[in-house]
Structures are given as C-alpha cells and as structure tokens.
Amino acid sequence: MNINMTLIGQTIAFAIFVWFCLKYVWPPISNALHERQKKIADGLDAASRATRDLELAQERANETLRESKEQASQILEQANKRSAQMIEEAREQARAEGERLVAGARAEIEQEIHRAKDELRAQVSTLAVAGAERVLEASVDEKAHRKLLDKLAAEL
Amino acid sequence: MAGNTPSPSEYIRHHLQNLTFGKHPENGWSLAHSAEEAQEMGFWALHLDTMGWSIAMGALFIWLFRKAGKVATTGVPGTLQNVVEMVIEFVELTVRGAFHGRNSVIAPLALTLFVWIFLMNFLKLIPVDYVPEIFLRLGVDYMKMVPTTDPNATLGMALGVFLLIIYYSLKVKGAGGFAKELSLTPFNHWSLIPFNLVMELIGLLVKPLSLGLRLFGNMFAGEVIFILIALLPFWAIWVLDVPWAIFHLLIITLQAFIFTVLSVVYLNQAHEHH
Numbered sequence: 001m002n003i004n005m006t007l008i009g010q011t012i013a014f015a016i017f018v019w020f021c022l023k024y025v026w027p028p029i030s031n032a033l034h035e036r037q038k039k040i041a042d043g044l045d046a047a048s049r050a051t052r053d054l055e056l057a058q059e060r061a062n063e064t065l066r067e068s069k070e071q072a073s074q075i076l077e078q079a080n081k082r083s084a085q086m087i088e089e090a091r092e093q094a095r096a097e098g099e100r101l102v103a104g105a106r107a108e109i110e111q112e113i114h115r116a117k118d119e120l121r122a123q124v125s126t127l128a129v130a131g132a133e134r135v136l137e138a139s140v141d142e143k144a145h146r147k148l149l150d151k152l153a154a155e156l
Numbered sequence: 157m158a159g160n161t162p163s164p165s166e167y168i169r170h171h172l173q174n175l176t177f178g179k180h181p182e183n184g185w186s187l188a189h190s191a192e193e194a195q196e197m198g199f200w201a202l203h204l205d206t207m208g209w210s211i212a213m214g215a216l217f218i219w220l221f222r223k224a225g226k227v228a229t230t231g232v233p234g235t236l237q238n239v240v241e242m243v244i245e246f247v248e249l250t251v252r253g254a255f256h257g258r259n260s261v262i263a264p265l266a267l268t269l270f271v272w273i274f275l276m277n278f279l280k281l282i283p284v285d286y287v288p289e290i291f292l293r294l295g296v297d298y299m300k301m302v303p304t305t306d307p308n309a310t311l312g313m314a315l316g317v318f319l320l321i322i323y324y325s326l327k328v329k330g331a332g333g334f335a336k337e338l339s340l341t342p343f344n345h346w347s348l349i350p351f352n353l354v355m356e357l358i359g360l361l362v363k364p365l366s367l368g369l370r371l372f373g374n375m376f377a378g379e380v381i382f383i384l385i386a387l388l389p390f391w392a393i394w395v396l397d398v399p400w401a402i403f404h405l406l407i408i409t410l411q412a413f414i415f416t417v418l419s420v421v422y423l424n425q426a427h428e429h430h
Binding site for chain 2: 002003004005006007008009010011013014015016017018020021022024025026027028029030031032033035036039
C-alpha cells in the first residue's frame with residue numbers, strides 16, 4: 001500500500017470530473033427536472049381549476065334548466081287560462097250575438113206586424129169608404145171625411 | 157493462473173499489487189515487475205490501473221449523464237433520463253437535507269462523488285480473476301481493478317474534498333474568521349489558544365483521513381474476501397461468492413453514499429459560522 005503520485009493524480013481527476021459535472025451535466029438535467037415539476041404543478045392546477053369550472057357550469061346548467069322548466073309551466077298555465085278565457089269570451093259573444101239576432105228578428109216582426117196593421121187599416125178604411133159609397137150610392141168626399149176615416153182606422 | 161499454480165499467499169499478493177509505473181532507483185522510469193520494485197519507487201510512481209479504471213469510470217459517468225442531459229426534455233422522459241433523474245433527485249434531496257447554505261457547487265459535487273465512487277466500487281462485482289487474467293495474457297503483470305481498494309484513490313478524493321473545505325472556510329469566514337474558529341473553539345479563552353488549535357487542527361485533518369480510509373478499508377476488506385473465496389475449490393466458490401456479492405451490492409452503494417454525505421456535511425460545516 002504505497003502512497004504515491006496516484007494520490008495527486010486522483011485529486012486532479014476528481015477536480016476535473018466535478019468541474020465537468022458542474023458545467024455540463026448538472027444544469028441541463030436539473031433544469032429539465034424543475035421545469036417538469038413546474039409543468040406538472042401547473043397542469044394539476046389547471047385540472048383542479050377546470051373541475052371547479054365544470055362544477056360551476058353544471059350548477060348553472062341545472063339552474064337554467066329549473067328556470068326554464070318553471071317558465072314552461074308558467075307559460076302552459078297562462079295558455080290554459082287564456083284559452084279558457086277565450087272560450088268564455090266566445091261563448092259570451094255568441095250569446096250576445098244570438099240575443100241581438102233574436103231581438104232584431106223580433107223587432108222586424110213587430111215592425112212587419114205594424115206595417116201590416118197599418119196597411120190593413122188603410123185598406124179597411126178604403127174598404128169602408130167603398131162600402132159606404134156603395135151603401136150611400138154616393139161618393140163620399142174623401143177630403144171631407146178624411147178625419148173621420150183616420151179616426152176609424154186608428155181605432156182598428 | 158496459467159501453468160504452475162501459485163501458492164495462496166502468492167495469489168493474494170499478486171491480486172493486491174497495483175500496476176505501478178515510476179522512477180526506480182536502478183531501472184529509471186519503468187513499470188514495476190514486482191511488489192519490491194514498486195516499493196522501491198517511493199513517491200514518484202503512478203498506479204496505472206487505479207488511474208485508468210477510475211478515469212474510465214469517471215468518463216463513463218460523465219458520458220452517461222451528459223447524454224441524458226443532452227436529450228433531457230421536460231416532457232415524458234426516456235429510460236436513461238429516468239434513471240439519471242432518479243439519481244439526481246436522490247442526490248439533490250440528500251444535499252438539501254445536509255447542506256444549509258447556498259452554493260451551487262455542492263450538489264454537482266455530491267453527484268459526481270456518489271456516482272463515480274459507486275461505479276468504481278461496482279468494478280468489484282466483476283469476478284476477481286477475469287480482467288487480471290486477460291491483462292496477463294496481454295503481457296501486463298499486475299491489474300488491480302477496483303480503484304477504491306487503493307488508498308491513493310480514496311485519499312486522493314478525500315484530499316479534493318479537504319481542499320474544498322479549506323477553500324470555502326476561507327471564502328465564507330475570511331482568513332481571520334477561520335483562524336478565530338480554529339483557535340477559540342471549543343474554549344473561548346486566550347490562554348487555551350494552543351490547546352484549541354491542536355484540537356481543531358486534528359479535527360480538521362481527521363476529516364479527509366477518515367473519509368478516505370473508511371472507503372478504502374471497506375472496499376479492501378471486501379476485495380480480500382472475494383480473493384479468498386476465489387481460492388476455494390471451484391464447486392465451493394459460488395456458495396460463498398453469490399451471497400457475498402449480493403451483500404456487497406449493498407456495501408458499495410452504502411459506502412458511496414456515506415462518502416458523499418460526509419463530504420457534504422463537512423462542506424456544510426465549512427460554510428457555517430460558529
């Protein structure tokens with residue numbers, strides 16, 4: 001076990017290897033390691049953020065769904081109400097129309113009756129005059145007896 | 157061993173001898189052909205196998221990790237990137253636990269130490285005779301493959317860490333602050349400065365020594381046991397070799413980890429004010 005120059009040689013070799021490692025070996029690998037660490041951390045961060053976003057979105061979607069369901073039911077209800085109202089209105093209108101028609105017809109009938117009565121009255125008076133003429137064999141002065149005849153007609 | 161079978165002690169000694177190139181007093185600069193020759197070379201010798209294998213493992217580490225770094229994406233990583241990132245994250249976590257200052261050198265330093273030592277230790281799991289035998293056929297007498305079983309290698313790395321400890325102590329605390337820490341702790345009184353100085357200097361010097369010797373001791377002991385097992389008859393080898401190798405998977409990782417963590421802890425102390 002001789003101690004000799006190998007000792008110095010080994011020290012020099014050691015120094016060179018350490019220097020080389022320090023200069024060319026350690027930095028690229030260490031950098032890659034730390035960068036990957038950062039990348040993974042970022043990725044995990046992003047993933048958790050995305051999960052949170054997803055949760056929020058789901059919540060929002062549920063909310064929207066519920067709202068729209070509510071709205072739909074509201075609209076349906078309104079439509080139902082509206083249709084019932086419309087039916088009611090239509091019925092009302094129809095009834096009013098009917099009544100109006102009936103009233104109109106009745107009025108016409110009455111009018112017709114009046115007119116017929118008037119006509120009848122006029123004819124009766126003419127007839128009466130004709131009859132009277134025949135009875136009296138003389139003509140009756142229509143102008144002189146107009147008043148009398150009208151009165152007669154009115155009494156009919 | 158080809159030809160005549162060596163005695164067990166020869167076999168062990170042969171396996172524990174480094175391939176040494178150095179300045180022999182008689183032969184000049186040459187390869188040592190025996191342990192005695194290597195001994196005679198003294199300090200001016202170089203263990204070619206230790207240097208070669210450790211640099212090869214260091215280069216393998218740099219090449220692998222650089223390759224992963226070049227194609228590193230922030231997206232889905234490939235297999236290599238996955239493994240490399242796992243190691244880096246492990247080291248980063250360890251450093252963050254043990255080192256409280258702000259210094260961008262510490263983590264790459266710890267990564268280099270951990271992976272490099274692990275790879276050097278890992279060479280031990282290659283059966284003890286394979287590679288030396290190949291080199292013997294090629295005409296190379298000695299080949300001690302695992303650099304961390306050579307105290308030069310482990311103490312060399314510990315020396316590197318030690319120099320960094322001194323450097324950062326001076327840089328963070330200043331020369332005055334560092335001197336004050338060495339002379340006024342643990343007893344804050346002027347009359348005890350020599351005592352403090354001795355204690356602190358011993359403490360400081362023991363750090364690299366313990367780092368290097370712990371790793372060396374563990375690896376060397378394991379290697380010796382592997383060699384001893386290899387001396388058994390061939391049918392008995394695997395019975396002991398397999399459990400020992402599996403156990404060593406744990407040891408080599410653990411020792412690499414201990415060296416790394418202690419280095420980081422020492423460097424943390426260098427950064428802290430008392």
